[in-house]
Amino acid sequence: MAISMYSATVPVFQHMLANLSHLLDKGEAHAQARKFDPAAFATYRLAPDMLPFARQILIACDAAKNGIARVSGVEAPKFDDTEQTFAELKARIQKTLDYLATVPAAAMDGTEDKDITFPVGRDATRTMKAQAYLLTWAMPNFYFHITTAYAIMRHAGVELGKADYLVGAKR
C-alpha cells in the first residue's frame, strides 16, 4: 500500500513507544535488583545541564502526541508532567498510545502541505508544512529523547542492547 502521512508517522511512534516501555521494564528490573532509589533514577542525567531521565520520557511522549495532534486536529489530552517512577512513566507512555489509537488515518492523510505553527522555546513560534514538521522536527525530537533515555540507563548500568531499542516490543 502506498505510504501515507498516517502510515509514515503514527505506527512509527507507536512502535517506538512500545520499545521505550520495554526499555523501562529493563530499567525497572535493574533498579529493583540494585535497590536504587526511584527518585535518584528519575533525576539522573548525563551532564548537569541536560534534562534528567524522567523528563526525557515525558518529552518523547509529547513529541509524538503533540506532533500528531497538531497535524490531525484530533484533540489530545493534557498531562500534568508529574511522573517519576518507572510505573508512572510507563503509564504516561500507555496514555500516549491510547491517544494515538484514537487518531484515524483519514485525519492525517492528505495533510502534507498543511501549515503547522508550533511553539519553539518560550516566546517564539515556527511554521512548517506538516510533512516537514513531522519528519524533520517532531520525529527527530522524539528519537532524541528516547535515545537519551537509553543512554542515561546505559550510563546507570542497565543492561540494554541495540536489540532492545529496535525490536524490544512485539507488534
Added chain:
Amino acid sequence: MAISMYSATVPVFQHMLANLSHLLDKGEAHAQARKFDPAAFATYRLAPDMLPFARQILIACDAAKNGIARVSGVEAPKFDDTEQTFAELKARIQKTLDYLATVPAAAMDGTEDKDITFPVGRDATRTMKAQAYLLTWAMPNFYFHITTAYAIMRHAGVELGKADYLVGAKR
C-alpha cells in the same frame, strides 16, 4: 505533494546528516580550544561497553547509505571505516550525502512492499517490507547513533543545544 518513499526518507537523512556535520563543527571547535587529543575524542564513550564517538558517526552514515541502497537498488560506495578526526568524520558524512544525491526519487517510489533482507548481527539476516525496514529499522538506528554522538559530545563538555541537533544546518 503526496508523501512518497523518497520524500519520507532521503531528504530526512540528508537534513539530519547536515545537522550532524554542524554538530561536528562545534565539537571540533571545542576540541581545538581545549587542545583535546583528537584520538581521545574519537575513542570517548559513555560506558565501557558502548561504541566510541567515531564509530557512532560511521554507523549513522551507514544506516542512511545502506538503508537507501537496499531499497533503491542504487549501488553505494563501500567505505574503509578508518575515519578518526573531525575532518575525516565530516568527509565521511559528505561522501554519504554525495551518494544520497545520486539516488533518483523514481528508484525509491513504489517500493513500499518490496522485501528487504539485511544482516542482523554477524550470522543472521532479517527480512522486512521496505517501508517498515526504513521507518522502523534504518531510521531509528540512524537517529540512535546521531543522538549518541550528541550525548558523547555533551558529556565531553561541548556546548550544544537541541537547536543544533534540530536545525543546525541551513537547507
